[in-house]
Amino acid sequence: xxxxxxxxxxxxxxxxxxxxxxxxxxxxxxxxxxxxxxxxxxxxxxxxxxxxxxxxxxxxxxxxxxxxxxxxxxxxxxxxxxxxxxxxxxxxxxxxxxxxxxxxxxxxxxxxxxxxxxxxxxxxxxxxxxxxxxxxxxxxxxxxxxxxxxxxxxxxxxxxxxxxxxxxxxxxxxxxxxxxxxxxxxxxxxxxxxxxxxxxxxxxxxxxxxxxxxxxxxxxxxxxxxxxxxxxxxxxxxxxxxxxxxxxxxxxxxxxxxxxxxxxxxxxxxxxxxxxxxxxxxxxxxxxxxxxxxx
Amino acid sequence: xxxxxxxxxxxxxxxxxxxxxxxxxxxxxxxxxxxxxxxxxxxxxxxxxxxxxxxxxxxxxxxxxxxxxxxxxxxxxxxxxxxxxxxxxxxxxxxxxxxxxxxxxxxxxxxxxxxxxxxxxxxxxxxxxxxxxxxxxxxxxxxxxxxxxxxxxxxxxxxxxxxxxxxxxxxxxxxxxxxxxxxxxxxxxxxxxxxxxxxxxxxxxxxxxxxxxxxxxxxxxxxxxxxxxxxxxxxxxxxxxxxxxxxxxxxxxxxxxxxxxxxxxxxxxxxxxxxxxxxxxxxxxxxxxxxxxxx
Numbered sequence: 001x002x003x004x005x006x007x008x009x010x011x012x013x014x015x016x017x018x019x020x021x022x023x024x025x026x027x028x029x030x031x032x033x034x035x036x037x038x039x040x041x042x043x044x045x046x047x048x049x050x051x052x053x054x055x056x057x058x059x060x061x062x063x064x065x066x067x068x069x070x071x072x073x074x075x076x077x078x079x080x081x082x083x084x085x086x087x088x089x090x091x092x093x094x095x096x097x098x099x100x101x102x103x104x105x106x107x108x109x110x111x112x113x114x115x116x117x118x119x120x121x122x123x124x125x126x127x128x129x130x131x132x133x134x135x136x137x138x139x140x141x142x143x144x145x146x147x148x149x150x151x152x153x154x155x156x157x158x159x160x161x162x163x164x165x166x167x168x169x170x171x172x173x174x175x176x177x178x179x180x181x182x183x184x185x186x187x188x189x190x191x192x193x194x195x196x197x198x199x200x201x202x203x204x205x206x207x208x209x210x211x212x213x214x215x216x217x218x219x220x221x222x223x224x225x226x227x228x229x230x231x232x233x234x235x236x237x238x239x240x241x242x243x244x245x246x247x248x249x250x251x252x253x254x255x256x257x258x259x260x261x262x263x264x265x266x267x268x269x270x271x272x273x274x275x276x277x278x279x280x281x282x283x284x285x286x287x288x289x290x291x292x293x294x295x
Numbered sequence: 296x297x298x299x300x301x302x303x304x305x306x307x308x309x310x311x312x313x314x315x316x317x318x319x320x321x322x323x324x325x326x327x328x329x330x331x332x333x334x335x336x337x338x339x340x341x342x343x344x345x346x347x348x349x350x351x352x353x354x355x356x357x358x359x360x361x362x363x364x365x366x367x368x369x370x371x372x373x374x375x376x377x378x379x380x381x382x383x384x385x386x387x388x389x390x391x392x393x394x395x396x397x398x399x400x401x402x403x404x405x406x407x408x409x410x411x412x413x414x415x416x417x418x419x420x421x422x423x424x425x426x427x428x429x430x431x432x433x434x435x436x437x438x439x440x441x442x443x444x445x446x447x448x449x450x451x452x453x454x455x456x457x458x459x460x461x462x463x464x465x466x467x468x469x470x471x472x473x474x475x476x477x478x479x480x481x482x483x484x485x486x487x488x489x490x491x492x493x494x495x496x497x498x499x500x501x502x503x504x505x506x507x508x509x510x511x512x513x514x515x516x517x518x519x520x521x522x523x524x525x526x527x528x529x530x531x532x533x534x535x536x537x538x539x540x541x542x543x544x545x546x547x548x549x550x551x552x553x554x555x556x557x558x559x560x561x562x563x564x565x566x567x568x569x570x571x572x573x574x575x576x577x578x579x580x581x582x583x584x585x586x587x588x589x590x
Contacts, residue, residue: 002390002394003392004390006394014394018398018401019401022408022414024380025416034381034383034414034417036416036433038435041333041334043338043433045381045433046417047384047417047418047419047431049385049387051423054421085331086338086340088341088431089342092344093298095297095299096297096298097298098298099297099298099301099309103309106313106314107313119319119320119329120314121320121340122342123342124342124343124344124429125298126344126346126349128427132387134344134385134419134431136385136431138340138433
């Protein structure tokens with residue numbers, strides 16, 4: 001059977017079955033990142049690759065490519081509640097790439113590394129027909145958020161508001177004028193990693209978390225499945241600008257916030273009596289908490 | 296200017312100039328791996344990507360691809376004297392790849408991870424026209440071997456004998472019958488990482504080290520340059536089977552052992568009075584030491 005006929009879900013199941021695992025791993029395949037015990041510390045390790053044709057819409061600048069390659073990896077650390085330590089990249093570029101383009105990609109990586117407190121620790125450069133950037137992030141943490149810890153009775157919540165990146169992608173793929181919706185396109189091309197938010201969630205007793213890379217519907221399904229629980233979605237916190245954009249274009253805003261991906265906000269579960277404390281702490285770092293349902 | 300016009304040496308110089316660095320890094324760009332201080336420990340981090348068209352000669356089996364992708368990364372840890380902790384892979388495959396091929400690649404990775412004591416900690420799977428495997432290795436160590444520590448008066452030495460992988464590549468690219476030279480092809484397709492050897496060198500006072508991925512001539516040049524010293528090469532420890540192969544084919548054996556790459560032995564410098572002790576310890580793990588010159 002071909003990989004393309006299989007689908008990602010089946011594939012992950014197979015990999016789990018085949019994988020022999022390793023006693024030193026506290027968390028293995030199927031979470032946002034792997035966790036390796038190292039003395040008192042836990043190392044959190046993740047890798048994600050971006051390809052030009054599928055991950056960088058036309059108009060993405062080299063800085064934005066470097067930035068995004070860093071952020072998608074840092075976002076996996078955020079979902080584990082980890083503190084970033086280092087980022088590495090295996091970068092493949094067409095041989096005719098201008099040196100300045102390479103430099104600008106590197107600047108985007110450096111800016112993201114600096115913003116989120118990771119050391120840009122090295123990389124490898126090779127040749128490929130299209131731009132491909134494999135990123136690796138290393139973080140550490142004492143209390144780790146996993147996908148599989150949600151408990152019946154927990155509140156289901158997200159950081160921030162959803163749908164901007166998906167609406168931004170809609171604008172680019174339909175060649176719509178950007179006008180007053182620059183923020184939507186920007187959310188797509190320059191996502192942020194919710195690092196401090198993840199650390200707050202880990203410290204304040206969240207029971208599970210995942211980053212919203214594939215869209216609320218898909219990631220919610222994964223979280224529920226890994227935790228072995230049912231989750232009830234009661235409301236969707238669509239970003240107001242996405243509401244306005246959808247209204248003006250006679251589109252369904254829910255399409256963006258429920259099925260669109262790449263918001264990179266954190267979806268998490270937490271005992272209901274912890275919600276107000278977490279809301280307060282998240283507000284201090286400028287992020288809203290929305291309760292969207294329950295376990 | 297295009298990347299292809301620049302050459303690797305110039306490019307590394309430019310990256311060094313551009314790179315802002317990070318105070319937590321003890322070793323940054325230009326060594327086999329980056330080193331990050333973490334309490335009493337040092338984390339050693341490296342990434343290397345292999346592409347089918349340039350790194351996997353026709354006839355490479357899926358297991359060998361997975362194995363080699365692991366070993367080239369582990370070899371960078373070996374050159375730092377580090378103990379392997381974990382391996383991650385971002386794997387890109389054509390969509391028509393058979394599921395069994397994917398599984399066999401994974402088995403190769405697992406076998407190498409197990410052999411060298413690393414946890415296979417996760418990965419990412421995506422689609423690309425050709426097979427591309429970006430590996431990422433994490434190790435740790437207390438005493439780290441760098442490229443830049445060679446001192447005037449040190450002996451220059453290598454582990455093992457050289458030239459097998461390059462001779463193996465010659466056999467494959469010239470479609471020669473393999474006959475009694477199976478070992479040469481195997482050395483190319485299933486290289487080994489000199490992990491224990493690197494740890495012995497670090498513990499026994501080697502002053503610098505590099506893994507022989509690009510060939511003795513090129514890697515010797517890099518070691519001398521990073522250490523700011525001149526090195527005198529007095530003899531080349533060509534593998535006896537390479538000598539025989541060259542003699543039979545009326546080829547120059549030195550071409551393979553001096554300019555051919557991918558031996559993944561360790562080239563290192565060490566105070567002359569430590570040579571015999573290190574020779575003894577290396578022999579215990581089945582590896583020969585050859586003094587090949589001096590600093």
